Amino acid sequence: MTAIKGGEFLIRQTKPEEIFIPEEWSEEEKMIAQTCREFIAQEVFPMVDKIDSMEDPSIMPTLLKKAGELGILSISIPTEYGGMGMDFKTSMLAAEAVGGGHSFSVAISAHSGIGTLPILYYGSEEQKQKYIPKLASGEWLGCYCLTEPSAGSDANSGKTKAVLEGDQWNLNGQKMWITNGGFADVFTVFAKIDNDETLSSFIVDKGSDGLTLNPEEKKMGIKGSSTRQVFFNDVKIPKNNQLSDRENGFKIALNILNVGRIKLAAATLGASKDVVTLSVNYANERQQFGRPISKYGAIRYKLGEMAMRTYALESAVYRISQNIQDRIEGLASEGMEKGKATLKGIEEYAAECAMMKVYGSEVLDYVTDEGVQIHGGMGYSAETIVEKAYRDSRINRIFEGTNEINRMLTVDMILKKAMKGELDLMAAAKSIQDELLSIPDFGDSDGGLFEEEYKLIEGFKKAVLMVAGSAAQKLMMELSKEQEILMNIADMAIDAYVAESIALRVHKRINTMGESGQEVYKAMAELFVHDAAERVHHNAKDALMSFGEGDELRMMLMGAKRFTKTGTKNVKVLRRTIAQKLIDDNAYKI
Amino acid sequence: MNILVCISKAPDTTSKITFKDGDTKFNEDGVQFIVNPYDEWYALVRALELKEANGGKVTIISVGTADYEPIMRKALAIGADEAFRVDSEASDAYQVAAEIANYISSNSFDLVLTGKETINYNGSQVGGMIAAIIDSPYASHATKLEVNGSTAMVERDKQGGVEVLELTLPAVISAAKGMAEQRIPNMRGIMAARSKPLTVVPASVTETLTETIKFSLPPAKGDVKLVDPENMTELINLLHNEAKAI
Numbered sequence: 015m016t017a018i019k020g021g022e023f024l025i026r027q028t029k030p031e032e033i034f035i036p037e038e039w040s041e042e043e044k045m046i047a048q049t050c051r052e053f054i055a056q057e058v059f060p061m062v063d064k065i066d067s068m069e070d071p072s073i074m075p076t077l078l079k080k081a082g083e084l085g086i087l088s089i090s091i092p093t094e095y096g097g098m099g100m101d102f103k104t105s106m107l108a109a110e111a112v113g114g115g116h117s118f119s120v121a122i123s124a125h126s127g128i129g130t131l132p133i134l135y136y137g138s139e140e141q142k143q144k145y146i147p148k149l150a151s152g153e154w155l156g157c158y159c160l161t162e163p164s165a166g167s168d169a170n171s172g173k174t175k176a177v178l179e180g181d182q183w184n185l186n187g188q189k190m191w192i193t194n195g196g197f198a199d200v201f202t203v204f205a206k207i208d209n210d211e212t213l214s215s216f217i218v219d220k221g222s223d224g225l226t227l228n229p230e231e232k233k234m235g236i237k238g239s240s241t242r243q244v245f246f247n248d249v250k251i252p253k254n255n256q257l258s259d260r261e262n263g264f265k266i267a268l269n270i271l272n273v274g275r276i277k278l279a280a281a282t283l284g285a286s287k288d289v290v291t292l293s294v295n296y297a298n299e300r301q302q303f304g305r306p307i308s309k310y311g312a313i314r315y316k317l318g319e320m321a322m323r324t325y326a327l328e329s330a331v332y333r334i335s336q337n338i339q340d341r342i343e344g345l346a347s348e349g350m351e352k353g354k355a356t357l358k359g360i361e362e363y364a365a366e367c368a369m370m371k372v373y374g375s376e377v378l379d380y381v382t383d384e385g386v387q388i389h390g391g392m393g394y395s396a397e398t399i400v401e402k403a404y405r406d407s408r409i410n411r412i413f414e415g416t417n418e419i420n421r422m423l424t425v426d427m428i429l430k431k432a433m434k435g436e437l438d439l440m441a442a443a444k445s446i447q448d449e450l451l452s453i454p455d456f457g458d459s460d461g462g463l464f465e466e467e468y469k470l471i472e473g474f475k476k477a478v479l480m481v482a483g484s485a486a487q488k489l490m491m492e493l494s495k496e497q498e499i500l501m502n503i504a505d506m507a508i509d510a511y512v513a514e515s516i517a518l519r520v521h522k523r524i525n526t527m528g529e530s531g532q533e534v535y536k537a538m539a540e541l542f543v544h545d546a547a548e549r550v551h552h553n554a555k556d557a558l559m560s561f562g563e564g565d566e567l568r569m570m571l572m573g574a575k576r577f578t579k580t581g582t583k584n585v586k587v588l589r590r591t592i593a594q595k596l597i598d599d600n601a602y603k604i
Numbered sequence: 605m606n607i608l609v610c611i612s613k614a615p616d617t618t619s620k621i622t623f624k625d626g627d628t629k630f631n632e633d634g635v636q637f638i639v640n641p642y643d644e645w646y647a648l649v650r651a652l653e654l655k656e657a658n659g660g661k662v663t664i665i666s667v668g669t670a671d672y673e674p675i676m677r678k679a680l681a682i683g684a685d686e687a688f689r690v691d692s693e694a695s696d697a698y699q700v701a702a703e704i705a706n707y708i709s710s711n712s713f714d715l716v717l718t719g720k721e722t723i724n725y726n727g728s729q730v731g732g733m734i735a736a737i738i739d740s741p742y743a744s745h746a747t748k749l750e751v752n753g754s755t756a757m758v759e760r761d762k763q764g765g766v767e768v769l770e771l772t773l774p775a776v777i778s779a780a781k782g783m784a785e786q787r788i789p790n791m792r793g794i795m796a797a798r799s800k801p802l803t804v805v806p807a808s809v810t811e812t813l814t815e816t817i818k819f820s821l822p823p824a825k826g827d828v829k830l831v832d833p834e835n836m837t838e839l840i841n842l843l844h845n846e847a848k849a850i
Binding site: 041042044045046049052053056083084085086088089100598599600601603 | 673681788789790795798
């Protein structure tokens with residue numbers, strides 16, 4: 015069987031046995047995650063308020079160096095540069111395991127992601143030898159200077175300039191929101207050479223003359239994460255500190271962001287699990303009207319929903335991680351250099367990475383919001399961790415490309431693949447058109463596991479293809495300006511992908527472990543798909559009614575209804591079933 | 605210096621405890637197992653510190669079925685050099701001690717370390733039994749351990765003070781909190797654990813000295829009764845007649 019391509023999930027049915035599920039982690043992988051979690055619990059958590067107070071700015075770099083001593087910073091660095099050379103999926107698991115460390119999580123992921131990877135993937139051999147071993151060990155810490163006051167989502171509009179003067183580059187400009195800026199030793203800087211249209215990139219060492227920093231930004235959350243403005247006033251760096259080719263910087267920035275997005279999804283997963291545990295601990299302990307509040311349906315609803323979304327996120331994140339890893343290994347076995355293979359592998363699934371970034375950050379926002387609500391007044395007190403989690407969560411919808419940018423990218427990348435002929439979306443869209451004109455298929459029941467859910471998931475995909483196909487046909491190039499419609503399509507695609515991932519995961523679980531004791535897992539899959547149907551229908555209607563007309567519109571609205579038609583489900587019982595497991599375990603142990 | 609550390613597995617402290625087979629067996633379904641903290645944090649880490657200071661080798665031994673191997677790999681990841689698993693279901697303290705003693709008698713160790721107890725059954729018996737079988741000195745609940753040539757200096761807490769003991773090696777010592785500090789296994793250690801030897805030794809002991817008749821959970825916490833602070837008579841009445849505490 016050929017490997018699934020990026021975006022192909024929309025037109026291809028996947029079987030449970032084809033996906034990786036987190037139940038399959040090896041003992042060694044679990045141990046790696048455990049080391050990361052123990053580090054967070056023992057070294058980071060006792061300091062979490064001190065870190066956020068910023069009273070002692072040396073705490074964060076000290077902790078990063080300690081993480082470096084344990085090898086946590088070098089998990090995905092190749093062995094020839096002093097790293098552990100572990101595979102992509104393991105690096106995702108580690109990103110999840112440090113994800114619940116509040117400000118520290120941002121610092122560590124910025125260092126080992128955007129702070130290290132541009133040099134690892136695009137540096138010359140000399141640059142890699144010089145920087146990577148020290149970044150991998152934590153001896154040096156890294157940051158990434160892309161954003162400028164007037165260049166955020168439109169990153170390529172940056173004004174920072176680089177001019178070659180003899181054998182030195184002279185850099186001038188201003189960067190902002192630079193994570194780890196306060197203590198970084200190595201700055202990867204994006205700037206335009208002369209009057210270029212597109213960015214180039216450079217490596218600037220700390221202590222370079224003319225490199226200055228503004229004071230720490232005061233932020234809503236992740237208050238202990240160093241965030242600085244960085245100024246370049248006639249900063250002179252050696253000519254060979256140019257990173258990669260002229261005008262290749264924007265591509266580097268985008269490719270590194272692809273990696274950052276999927277890693278961010280893993281981090282939000284780790285943080286979500288922690289907040290679910292915090293919340294059920296509190297709900298079990300807090301008594302009102304003579305009973306723990308976890309005995310009340312209103313609280314159980316929240317717990318069930320929080321756990322279900324977290325589990326759905328996990329199912330999707332590791333499903334795509336395996337696809338990415340397979341692609342990387344495939345390219346490497348064909349002789350492609352490992353770094354390049356990694357970027358290419360991730361780029362293939364850039365749409366899925368963007369979807370996971372959006373979904374992960376929104377799951378965490380939901381989980382922290384309801385977490386605060388379960389804590390009641392205590393949740394509003396700055397004494398509680400859940401209050402911090404709530405504030406810290408918010409940035410995830412903004413950085414690594416806002417969720418709006420990522421939604422647009424999702425649709426854009428899938429449509430581009432279709433136009434390039436890599437994905438035959440047109441044939442699929444055409445067959446849906448034909449289906450709309452035919453008599454509805456009432457189908458024979460085969461009574462198999464998740465029969466209704468799989469039918470709905472197919473329906474979600476049809477809805478995406480119908481809306482995207484007709485919007486593209488009708489609006490042509492104007493579609494890219496109709497952002498509301500793009501948001502609808504992206505949301506439908508996310509629901510389709512996540513719904514399929516959770517159903518396949520639970521199916522595979524049951525296939526390997528047997529049916530007994532799987533009620534909670536089945537409940538999560540059924541609940542997700544059932545609720546997703548409403549959302550997909552709603553998004554499809556919104557989109558269709560904003561460009562469709564007449565009979566065609568009526569036909570497509572009928573189609574949207576048909577594709578998302580659910581049977582009856584007692585969702586109250588499903589949520590209670592899920593919540594009961596959390597309550598019994600007094601933790602997220604799903 | 606040749607050190608043997610006895611490693612036991614224990615349920616994670618947040619596990620939900622249930623029983624099976626007519627309440628005679630602990631139900632391991634869905635339970636996450638960890639290295640017994642006293643074995644890992646104190647006995648193993650102190651053994652590694654002694655090896656780092658004096659050279660030598662740290663071997664670990666467990667008595668258990670194949671499902672022990674993940675926790676043994678963790679001990680190897682933390683730094684032990686070699687592992688032996690006696691392939692037998694651990695039934696009681698004597699059987700475990702006798703298996704380990706058998707292994708020791710055909711090998712040679714300067715020091716045998718155990719945790720002061722395993723956090724599942726909390727028997728605190730295996731170390732003492734090993735010492736008795738192999739006829740060597742034994743100190744339990746050691747909070748500090750130094751080795752000087754062929755002598756071990758041990759400290760242990762006594763009510764209101766500290767007791768200092770001296771033992772001639774080879775000796776068996778059980779480790780309590782304070783002897784060392786937990787080490788988080790690093791990535792290199794985890795990767796190295798993959799290729800460290802873990803040898804399975806056939807069981808040689810069938811005899812047990814105890815039999816489990818029944819397990820039961822502690823009684824569930826009852827409801828809280830609030831008594832008006834002015835109403836001492838009712839408080840006394842409740843303490844006397846209901847709680848039977850006075």
